[in-house]
Amino acid sequence: MITLLENVLERADGNYVSPEDLQLLDKALSSWKARKAAYNALQEKEPDIISAAVTMMKNGDRFESKPMDSLGVDRCQRDMTLGLRCCALAMLLQDEEMLKDRVLYWQQNIFRAMQLNYQGYKFLWQAVKSQLPGEQAAFFSPYMKLAHEMMAAE
Template structure:
């Protein structure tokens, strides 16, 4: 939404916006209550979601929470909570571009530096399954594409 408003303000430069250019505002307003509901559910369920993802990740492959011989569960948890919170805001604002530009590109560099793409790929794939237990289907349809963006950018192949 913020990115779209910024783009609109540049695009209309000295003229009135067309109905088509303003449609995203109407669409956003129609989905706002659903976005707000999903945001509130994510806020309440955050600790449970992260715990469930961690448990599934550990059962899938315990090495996903290791960096060599070091247990990185604490770092994984902090990073996962940060990304989950930013993702919830991006869903609330309907602004994946904001999330990508504000957090994900930076985190992508960090995850590549630590070779954590495999862990990120699994984390956000599992999280898509887990959040569906905590959100209604319409809410999950709003939020899961954000998690897929996280998976795609943070879990990219180590060679990319």
């Protein structure tokens, strides 16, 4: 929404807001209550979501040969919590660009420097789907998908 508002302001620049931009704003505002409810549900379920995602990651085939130690689990929980909260804010504000700018580019650079193909968002998405009702989880889908695609890219 922040990016949307910035774009609308830039395009208007001394003129009235166009009918197309007004429709975009109406659409964003019409889903506010439902997105806010999904955001609040996610916040309430965050410990369960993070726990489920870390468990799925630890039990996945990626760590069969070398299980994660406690430091790895702590870092994984920290990274997943940050990612989940940023995806939640991006969903609430309907702002993929903010998600990219605030966390994904930064995370992407770190994981590339470490030569890791990070799969955490895949597990987060599975955990979100298991912990939230389908309608609420669906709001998160584009943001989790974007995060997973950016982090898993080679």
